[in-house]
Every structure is written in C-alpha cells, then in structure tokens.
Amino acid sequence: MIRIPGLKKQPSKNMARRRVEPNVVNEGQSSLPDREHPRLPGGFNLPPFGVHQVLAVVIVCIALWAVGVIWLGMQAASQWVGSWQQDIHIHVYLDADKGKADNGKGANKLQQRLENIPQIASVRRIPAAEAATWMQSWLHDAALNEQDLVNRLPLTFELSLTDEQSQFLFDDIRDAASRFGGRVNEDEVNLARAHYWLSQASWLAGFASIVLALAMALIISNTLRMTLLARADEIHLMRLLGAKEWFVRMPFILEGMVLGAAAGVAAWLLLWPIIWGSSAWLLTMQVDLNLWILLPALLLGGGLVGTLGAVIATARVVSAETGV
Amino acid sequence: MLKPCLCVASMVTRGGVMATVWAMSDEKPLIHMQQLMLRYPTGKTALSGITLEIPQGQFVYMIGESGAGKSSLLRMFYGGVRPSSGSLVVQGLDMRQANDAKIREIRQRTGIIFQDHRLLFSRTVFENVALPLRVQGWQTERLIPRVRKVLAYVGLADRLWSYPEALSGGEQQRVAIARAMTANPPLILADEPTGNLDVDTARRVLDYLMDLNRNGATVIMATHDLHLLESHPGRVVQLHGGTLAGDSW
Ligand SMILES: Nc1ncnc2c1ncn2[C@@H]1O[C@H](COP(=O)(O)OP(=O)(O)O)[C@@H](O)[C@H]1O
Ligand SMILES: [Mg+2]
Numbered sequence: 001m002i003r004i005p006g007l008k009k010q011p012s013k014n015m016a017r018r019r020v021e022p023n024v025v026n027e028g029q030s031s032l033p034d035r036e037h038p039r040l041p042g043g044f045n046l047p048p049f050g051v052h053q054v055l056a057v058v059i060v061c062i063a064l065w066a067v068g069v070i071w072l073g074m075q076a077a078s079q080w081v082g083s084w085q086q087d088i089h090i091h092v093y094l095d096a097d098k099g100k101a102d103n104g105k106g107a108n109k110l111q112q113r114l115e116n117i118p119q120i121a122s123v124r125r126i127p128a129a130e131a132a133t134w135m136q137s138w139l140h141d142a143a144l145n146e147q148d149l150v151n152r153l154p155l156t157f158e159l160s161l162t163d164e165q166s167q168f169l170f171d172d173i174r175d176a177a178s179r180f181g182g183r184v185n186e187d188e189v190n191l192a193r194a195h196y197w198l199s200q201a202s203w204l205a206g207f208a209s210i211v212l213a214l215a216m217a218l219i220i221s222n223t224l225r226m227t228l229l230a231r232a233d234e235i236h237l238m239r240l241l242g243a244k245e246w247f248v249r250m251p252f253i254l255e256g257m258v259l260g261a262a263a264g265v266a267a268w269l270l271l272w273p274i275i276w277g278s279s280a281w282l283l284t285m286q287v288d289l290n291l292w293i294l295l296p297a298l299l300l301g302g303g304l305v306g307t308l309g310a311v312i313a314t315a316r317v318v319s320a321e322t323g324v
Numbered sequence: 325m326l327k328p329c330l331c332v333a334s335m336v337t338r339g340g341v342m343a344t345v346w347a348m349s350d351e352k353p354l355i356h357m358q359q360l361m362l363r364y365p366t367g368k369t370a371l372s373g374i375t376l377e378i379p380q381g382q383f384v385y386m387i388g389e390s391g392a393g394k395s396s397l398l399r400m401f402y403g404g405v406r407p408s409s410g411s412l413v414v415q416g417l418d419m420r421q422a423n424d425a426k427i428r429e430i431r432q433r434t435g436i437i438f439q440d441h442r443l444l445f446s447r448t449v450f451e452n453v454a455l456p457l458r459v460q461g462w463q464t465e466r467l468i469p470r471v472r473k474v475l476a477y478v479g480l481a482d483r484l485w486s487y488p489e490a491l492s493g494g495e496q497q498r499v500a501i502a503r504a505m506t507a508n509p510p511l512i513l514a515d516e517p518t519g520n521l522d523v524d525t526a527r528r529v530l531d532y533l534m535d536l537n538r539n540g541a542t543v544i545m546a547t548h549d550l551h552l553l554e555s556h557p558g559r560v561v562q563l564h565g566g567t568l569a570g571d572s573w
Contacts, residue, residue: 243459
C-alpha cells in the first residue's frame with residue numbers, strides 16, 4: 001500500500017487560488033520591467049509580418065494596379081464618348097442646291113431610301129431654319145444674316161439608330177447618301193463605333209477584374225497557407241488548450257484583409273504617376289479623370305479579395321489528435 | 325438533507341446520469357471509466373476493458389512499457405481521441421457524447437504537460453505561459469500578474485522574456501508546468517514529463533507536481549521512471565498491452 005498524500009485533503013474550488021501564494025515572490029520587487037507589449041497569438045492579434053507577406057503585398061499590388069489602370073481607361077473612354085452613351089444620332093447632309101433640285105424629289109428619295117434601312121428607327125428632316133437657329137446660338141449670336149444661312153446650309157437628315165452594332169449599317173448609310181450626292185458625318189460614325197467597342201470593352205474589363213481578383217485571392221491564400229503551416233504547432237496547441245475556432249483563425253483572416261487592403265492603397269498611389277504623365281494628352285481629349293473614387297474601390301476590393309483568400313486558406317486547417 | 329439522497333441515487337444508477345449526481349456530491353470521482361476500449365482508425369486496438377475510477381485530488385502514476393497505451397489513455401481524458409466503446413466520464417462530462425464546445429470546456433479545465441513539452445520556440449516564456457489564459461479570453465493587463473506569479477512559483481521569474489531555446493531541459497519542463505497550471509485547472513495530465521531529464525531534475529519537476537496536487541489538483545502522470553515512486557509515492561496504475569495490469573494504492 002502506497003500512501004496517497006493527495007487524498008488526505010478535501011479539494012475545494014478556491015484551494016487552487018491559494019496554491020501558489022506561499023512561494024510567490026513579491027510583485028513589487030519583481031526585477032524585470034514590463035516589456036513594451038507582449039504579442040499574444042489568437043483572437044484579434046495580427047500574426048507577425050515576414051518576407052512572404054511583403055512579397056504577397058507587392059504581387060497583389062501589381063495586379064490591383066492593373067485593374068485600376070483598366071478602370072481608369074474605361075472612365076476616360078466613357079467620358080470621351082460622353083452623352084453618346086444614351087441615344088445615338090447620325091447626320092446625313094445634302095447640299096442645299098442638290099436638295100432643292102427637282103423640287104426636292106432627290107431629297108425625298110434619299111429620305112425614303114434611308115428609312116428603308118432596317119436598323120434605322122426614324123429619319124427626321126431638320127428644317128434649314130431650325131439648323132440656322134441652332135447654329136446662331138452655337139456661335140453666340142454672331143451677327144449672321146439668318147436668311148443667308150438658311151439658303152446656304154445643307155439639308156440635314158437626323159437618323160436615330162436602333163442597333164449601331166449591325167455590321168453593314170454604316171456602309172448602307174454611306175451608300176444611300178452618296179447615291180444622291182449627300183455626305184455622312186464621319187465623326188459621328190466613329191463615335192458610334194467607339195461606343196460599340198466601349199460596351200464590349202467594359203465586359204472585358206469586368207471579366208479581367210474578376211479573373212485578377214481570383215488570382216489575387218489565390219496568391220494571398222497561398223501566402224497565408226505558408227504562415228499557417230509554419231505555425232501549425234501553435235494552432236495545434238491552441239486547440240489543445242480549448243481555443244474556439246474563430247479565435248484560432250481570426251488572426252489569419254485579419255492578416256488577409258490587411259494584406260489585401262495595403263496592396264489596394266499601394267496600387268492606388270501608383271496610379272497617380274499615370275494621371276500626371278498623361279495629363280496633357282487627357283486635356284486635349286477633354287477628359288477629366290477622377291482618381292479619388294478609385295480609392296475606396298481599391299481599398300475595399302483589396303480587403304475583400306484578401307479576406308476571401310484567407311477564408312480559402314483557413315477553410316481546412318486540421319490538427320492531428322485534437323479532433324478538429 | 326439533500327446529500328444522502330443524492331448518494332443513494334448514485335448507487336442506483338450506474339451510468340451517464342451518475343456524472344451529474346457526482347458533480348454535486350463531495351466524493352465524486354473526477355474520472356470514471358467503464359469497460360473502456362479504444363481502437364485507432366488504423367485498426368490498432370490501443371486500449372481495451374479498462375474499468376477505473378480516479379477520485380478528485382489523487383496523484384496517479386500511470387506506468388507500463390512503451391506502447392502500453394498510456395498516452396492514448398491520457399489523450400482520451402482531454403478529448404484528443406474518443407472512446408470506441410465503454411463509457412468515459414471526465415469532470416462530469418460523458419466523453420463519448422460530448423460535442424466540440426463541451427470538449428473545449430474540458431480542455432480549458434485541464435492542464436496538459438507533454439513529454440516533448442511542446443513549447444512554442446518562436447515565442448517568449450511569458451507568451452508560452454500566457455497562452456491558456458489568452459485562449460480563455462483574459463485581457464493582457466489582467467494576465468500579466470498571473471503569469472508572473474506562476475513563473476515565480478516555478479522559479480523562472482527572471483526568464484520572463486527569454487525564448488525557450490535559451491533554457492535548459494529542466495527549465496523548459498518547468499515552463500511547461502507553469503503553462504499547465506496557469507489557468508488553475510482541477511486536473512493536470514502529464515505524459516512522461518521527466519522523460520529526458522536526469523534524476524535530480526526529474527525529482528524537482530515532480531516536487532512541483534506533488535505540490536500542485538497537495539493544493540487540490542488531481543495529477544495523472546505517465547512515466548517510465550519507477551525510481552521516482554520511492555521518493556514521491558502515489559497511486560500506481562499499471563497498463564500492459566492496452567489492458568489494466570495493476571492498481572496499487
Ligand atoms: N495516432 C495513432 N494511430 C494509430 N495507432 C496509434 C496511434 N497512437 C498510438 N497508437 C498505437 O497505440 C498503442 C499505444 O500507444 P501509446 O498510447 O502511445 O503508448 P505509450 O504511451 O504507453 O507508449 C501503440 O501500439 C501505438 O502504436
Ligand atoms: Mg507515450
């Protein structure tokens with residue numbers, strides 16, 4: 001029979017509290033000063049940053065910068081096309097003398113011809129007087145003889161298009177116009193084309209942004225995966241100590257968010273040189289880019305992408321021997 | 325008035341209900357095993373037919389050859405592995421039915437000392453010892469004096485900001501003890517805590533464990549070092565090939 005010292009005492013709850021008291025040194029005499037701030041793992045404490053994290057920020061920053069450039073380009077292009085986004089008109093001109101020939105029969109035929117093109121919704125003949133008034137106001141009421149103007153102005157047809165993307169539409173219009181000696185406003189044709197390409201490009205830009213976002217999420221996820229592996233023993237230990245899962249994972253989620261947001265801000269800062277470098281050119285295009293609205297977009301986007309990466313990385317962190 | 329009544333109840337119902345009854349009575353066993361069996365997913369049966377009771381406040385040595393199942397049994401006490409059959413009730417909790425949240429509670433009320441001590445070498449002694457409190461949501465200001473106290477108790481008050489690397493094997497094991505006791509757990513599990521230590525250092529480690537036990541904690545310690553039994557007597561549970569081979573008080 002072996003003596004059992006432990007059984008002699010009746011255990012009680014506050015016994016444990018008393019336990020260490022006798023051997024404890026006086027706290028006031030404690031020789032070591034408190035350290036700045038102990039960095040304890042888990043919860044809302046960020047894990048330490050290392051070279052992997054810096055690399056991830058750089059790579060994600062480059063990707064976000066590319067997205068920012070694409071968005072800036074879209075902004076510039078849509079400003080350039082301007083009000084054309086909404087309704088697209090093409091003007092066809094017929095010289096005044098040609099229009100009046102044959103008692104205006106040629107003009108009527110041209111109008112008919114244009115109306116027969118299926119992608120044209122309507123054709124409006126702008127009276128010379130209206131055109132003259134408009135021109136007067138446009139030229140700030142320069143003292144022009146209105147009647148003179150009316151006589152000299154070409155006959156104008158305003159075409160409303162239903163579908164500016166149709167392949168041969170502009171060729172058809174040109175065809176019809178040239179047959180009766182008229183001319184098409186080619187600047188407007190170019191803008192209509194640009195509008196078409198712009199709408200295609202915005203799809204592409206959106207698609208590219210999503211692809212880049214996924215790639216960035218994967219990069220961040222891989223980086224966090226490395227830190228997770230490097231600190232597998234710590235995670236394992238915290239679980240053995242009864243830590244809740246959110247407590248174990250939160251630092252990594254936070255780190256992902258911070259990495260993404262930092263990369264977003266860095267990418268935004270790197271967009272400024274582009275603006276400065278192209279300011280003269282943009283001025284001639286009458287484009288005024290607003291970079292500030294991209295800041296919240298890149299910040300939030302980066303943070304979101306980083307969080308997504310972190311969630312992917314921490315989705316399956318198993319520790320042996322802990323049941324999780 | 326109430327107590328005798330509860331004791332009768334515990335006599336009658338030998339099963340899961342008992343745990344709750346014991347939780348209220350004074351003579352509750354902290355751990356109760358009945359025909360406990362553990363089979364690993366590999367098919368290896370590590371333990372079988374273990375029927376054992378460990379009352380609160382005992383100091384228990386668990387001895388047996390390597391592979392006898394000591395670690396496996398300790399692992400079951402904190403929910404590291406679940407029993408395959410039989411019943412196991414630890415601190416009032418049926419470990420076969422318990423959900424993850426309950427297991428976490430049990431772990432917060434259990435101090436574990438590993439043979440390879442499992443200190444975090446990238447963190448200071450302070451941070452290692454503070455970890456259990458941190459996990460339990462203690463604020464830093466409240467936790468610092470507690471950690472200082474515990475480290476002073478194991479005689480490492482001056483190594484607060486050292487890294488475990490810079491400590492000797494015995495000191496490292498004392499840090500592990502400090503970590504296991506810092507949250508004041510009623511149960512301390514030690515898996516060969518003296519495995520790599522010389523006799524004197526091992527005795528010193530055991531002094532601490534005995535002292536913790538004297539102050540109320542139940543200590544279960546797996547060990548090879550039978551010579552420790554002479555200087556530090558306790559209940560000896562012997563395992564052999566996964567079965568109970570002896571139990572001397
Ligand atoms: N995770 C595991 N998976 C499968 N078998 C295991 C595992 N851990 C231990 N075992 C087996 O269970 C038996 C008991 O092991 P263990 O509890 O570690 O013994 P002890 O600690 O007494 O040396 C051994 O035969 C061992 O091979
Ligand atoms: Mg073992």
